[in-house]
Amino acid sequence: MSPTQETGRSATRSEGTNKVVQAFDALGTDEKLALLYYAYEKMGDSITPAAPTAANPEIAPRLLGEFYELSDDEQLAVMREIVNRQDTELSRAYGALTENNQLVVWYAWARAMGDTVVDMPQDYQATQAINNVLSQIEGLDFEGQISMLREIAGNMGYSEVKSIPTQAETGKTPSL
Numbered sequence: 001m002s003p004t005q006e007t008g009r010s011a012t013r014s015e016g017t018n019k020v021v022q023a024f025d026a027l028g029t030d031e032k033l034a035l036l037y038y039a040y041e042k043m044g045d046s047i048t049p050a051a052p053t054a055a056n057p058e059i060a061p062r063l064l065g066e067f068y069e070l071s072d073d074e075q076l077a078v079m080r081e082i083v084n085r086q087d088t089e090l091s092r093a094y095g096a097l098t099e100n101n102q103l104v105v106w107y108a109w110a111r112a113m114g115d116t117v118v119d120m121p122q123d124y125q126a127t128q129a130i131n132n133v134l135s136q137i138e139g140l141d142f143e144g145q146i147s148m149l150r151e152i153a154g155n156m157g158y159s160e161v162k163s164i165p166t167q168a169e170t171g172k173t174p175s176l
Contacts, residue, residue, distance in 0.1 A: 017148045020136045024152055027129055032083050035130050036152075037120060039137055040110035043145065062093045063105045072118035079109070079118075087158045095157030102153035 027035060067075060067090070081091045094102060109117050126134075137145055167173060 014144055014147075016136075016140055017144045017151070020133065020140065020144075020148045021151050021155075023129075023133045023136060024148075025155075027133065029080050029083050031127060031130050033079055034120065034124065034126060035133055036106055037110050037113060038126065038130065038134055039149065040107055042134070042138070060093070060097055060101055060105055062090060063097075064108050067109075068112070068116040075118045082156050085156060085158050091158040093157075095159030095161075097157075099150040099154040102157065103149055106153060 024032065024035065067078065070078065078088075078090045081088045082094045085091065085095075094105060097105065113119050137148065140148060
């Protein structure tokens with residue numbers, strides 16, 4: 001896990017976006033899944049076109065193909081494993097994707113909920129914590145919302161790839 005994944009902080013995010021990411025990180029696993037569903041439901045189709053040339057669903061056949069063949073319980077288990085950064089086969093497949101492609105995975109799953117993807121329980125009630133984070137998301141401009149979703153998506157899944165320390169972290173300038 002990279003230092004930004006460990007802390008959940010990015011040097012390029014606004015303070016408002018940082019607060020939303022921190023509030024998201026404080027949620028429980030199932031609350032995070034519910035929040036992602038609600039965020040995608042509210043933002044609709046505006047998420048995927050945010051990076052049309054970078055989003056490539058063909059590179060995630062296991063997550064956007066085989067995943068749909070799993071039972072509802074198995075799908076929910078995979079989503080939880082990804083949110084919790086567990087070292088599993090599908091969590092690794094997710095962790096190997098770019099943030100834009102990770103957004104495509106969540107977008108596709110949200111669109112397919114109740115059809116080929118496990119649905120929210122009919123009697124599910126969002127917690128106050130979820131509603132508070134949703135309200136914070138709505139308070140961000142579109143660019144901030146996409147930045148926040150990229151950060152959240154990028155902090156999920158399992159990967160052994162480490163990011164290169166920044167100059168601010170090392171105190172050294174890059175050299176050839």
